Amino acid sequence: MIVFEEVVDDDPALVHSPMVRAMEKTFAYIYEHGAIPLTPSKAFKRSFVHWAAAEFEWPGYLEADLFAINKVLNEIDFGPLMDLHDLMIALKIGRHSKGQFTLTKAGQSLVGHPGRLFGIITPFYLFEVDHLQFARRPERLPGNWDIFLNVLNVEVENGATATELRHTLYGPxxxxxxxxxxxxNLYVQVLRPLCWTGLLREDRVEGARRFDDGLFTKTSLWRTALRLDTDRDVRPATHH
Known part of the structure; x- marks a missing residue:
């Protein structure tokens, strides 16, 4: 079983987590406005979605990226925001009430505590959420998170592409x-969730739209939060 180390609230590594950053900004919005307005189908209203697109600065989902393919933004057009909304409801951080989304007492207790927030949302998001809902052709990957994290721990130490990781785990x-x-499916079910929680980062060459062109590397949050069986096998690159 994968156990996460506690991350203190002032750890600078938390800056690598798009999910924690976005959730903290959402908390600040609710503090300022009292609540987030909902549509009749209980999605976030457009006014908030537009605000979030500008404020979250989510890698791969920047405001310019989103408006390049949509004239207006609904929650369904901003995949990370949908996941964030679902996550806050599932973890009882927020709730729907009278056409609005507000924080619960549990959610309010996490305001100003990004380390604790990371420790609550990350294991749940990685291990409990069904990431297949966004897959082009949904099919469960062979393997489990214990295998994925321990293999990636070694393979991504000095950077690896999605194609290289696919070869290592499943062959060509x-x-x-x-x-x-x-x-x-490796990207949708494993690599992207790790990037969204802030454990990995993905760097694509300018103009590249395809994820197999991206280089995946660990963030400092990975080293802070994870203790894995393969730590002894990790060989950092030597620089001459």
């Missing part, structure tokens, strides 16, 4: 396959 794509479903 079959020559007859046009679409690499395993690579796509």
């Amino acid at each position: 794509k079959g020559e007859s396959e046009r679409f690499d479903m395993i690579l796509s």
Whole structure:
């Protein structure tokens, strides 16, 4: 079983977590406005979605990226915000009441405590949330988080592409396959959630839209929060 180390609230590594940053900004919005207005279907109203697109500065979902493909933004157009909303409801950090989203007492107790927030949302988001809802062709990956994290711990130490990680975990794509479903699902179910929680970062060459062009590296949050069986096998790069 994967156990997360406690991260203190003033640890500078927390800056790497888009999820923690966005949730803290959401808390501040609620403090300032009293609540977030909801649509009849209980999604966040457009006014908040537009605010979040500008404020969150979510990698891969910047305001300019989102408005490049949408004239207006609904919650469904901003995938990370949908996940954040679902997460806050599932963890009873927030609740729906009379057409508005407000913080619960448990949520209010997390304001100003980003380390504690990270410790609550990260294991739940990685291990309990079904990430297949955004998959192009949903299919459960063989393996489990114990395997994924311990393999990545070694393979990503000095940076690795999604394609390289696919080769390590599952071998190369079959020559007859046009679409690499395993690579796509590896990204959606493992790599992207790790980036969104802040344990990994993805760097793409400028203009690259495809995730298999990206280089994945650990953030300092990975080293702070995780203690894994393969730590003894990790070999940092030597610089001459």
